[in-house]
Amino acid sequence: MSAHPSNPARYSRRSVLGLGAAAFGGGLLTACGGSGSAGSGGGTVKFWDMVWGPAAYTTAARKVTQAYQPKTGRAAASYQSIPWANFVQTFSSAIASNTGPAVSTGAGFQAFQFYAQGAIAPADDFVRTMDQSDFIPGVIDALKYQGSYIAVPWATDIRALWYRKSLLEKAGAEVPTDWDTLKQACVKLKKIGASGFGMAGAASTTLGSQQILAMMYNNGGGLYDKSGKPDCVTDRNIETLEFLRELVSVGAIDKRFVSYTTDNLTADFVSGKAAMTLAPPGQEANFPAALQDDVVVASPLTGPHGDKGTIRWINNIMMYKNTAAQADTEAFLAYYLDHIKTYWQQHVVTTMPVRKSIIALPEFQKNANNVKIAAEWQPVGKTLGTLSDSLFPSLNAVDGGQALSAFTQQVMQGTTPGKSMLQTLQKGIEAVSD
Known part of the structure; x- marks a missing residue:
């Protein structure tokens, strides 16, 4: 599909989401174990990130990841950009062979499908450490399934x-x-x-x-x-x-x-x-x-x-079970969520932030349309599963x-x-x- 000039992520991915049922439900995850070293890249937290904007977005996201300086004893992180074309097969095959990421962004309901297949690590402990007061209402709890948080939000598309x-x-x-x-x-x-x-x-x-x-x-x-x-x-x-x-x-x-x-x-x-x-x-x-x-x-x-x-869709980040130490993944994720504000400061994404502190940034407030969407449209946004x-x-x-x-x-x-x-x-x- 031709990408929308200013929104290549949403428009280049939506047509392939219908493939999810076959790929996720067809047994491709049967080789996924509860834990292992491959998913963490031998001591590295592997972060797979979808293409959420023009080339400038991927450059910015790579820089954010590479700037991560883990505390002593924690694993470093690596960045890999994943195109939307055939992304379902990319994730499913990698997880089945135990070579998938430790953490990733992805399609809006990807975490739910992978969680049902046993591949996603619950994020309950991580959510308890988050400053939930900084998130707009509803976006965290929307990612709860069967009693567990299965991902954490970073943006919305509306x-x-x-x-x-x-x-x-x-x-x-x-x-x-x-x-x-x-x-x-x-x-x-x-x-x-x-x-x-x-x-x-x-x-x-x-x-x-x-x-x-x-x-x-x-x-x-x-x-x-x-x-x-x-x-x-x-x-x-x-x-x-x-x-x-x-x-x-x-x-x-x-x-x-x-x-x-x-x-x-x-x-x-x-x-x-x-x-x-x-x-x-x-x-x-x-x-x-x-x-x-x-x-x-x-x-x-x-x-x-x-x-x-x-x-609206709640763009989220999910953690996977096939990683050596989830504590390493959570340490990187905490850093990453605190540094993604640069995407809006540099104007490399058109999705809406879910953190009030990012909405309050001068760079975001300069765009009157964005401010209006955040103030009036975000509160009335509903997911595909509304009701x-x-x-x-x-x-x-x-x-x-x-x-x-x-x-x-x-x-x-x-x-x-x-x-x-x-x-x-x-x-x-x-x-x-x-």
């Missing part, structure tokens, strides 16, 4: 409503505050030749499904019930899909979006063919400097029943999987009743669920 200020002004439209004013703005924008709700529905991207889920969560909906069982066909979800059909009917969701990649949508947003879209942080970076002030984050919409919400009491392993197969991809195409075509689409989606999710 979808917010962006708009072109000049286009709304030209159309005589107000910045939307709810679904009614969103539709009204879309109708006015169509009259000046701009699509009001830009989407990307190509099979090679998952932004389209994320945008639909963001709207469902904005209406108090979700894909699961409280116990974590698939529960797609609900009144709130049907209402959301019928509203999106209305947006198709008024030309806000253009037919061309069905085949759009994220790069196509970005090009439309920059050129003014699309005036609003649900997208990740950092959208202004796609624009020439002279136009960046024209790209603004709106406040979260109020849904028909008073709800506010959007979709369930906890996250669970099968989310890894659903996130970016075929069921959501096919569902997205149907929604954007605007010809199928909402209930029918949700029934089909439910069957697809059930097929890959535990």
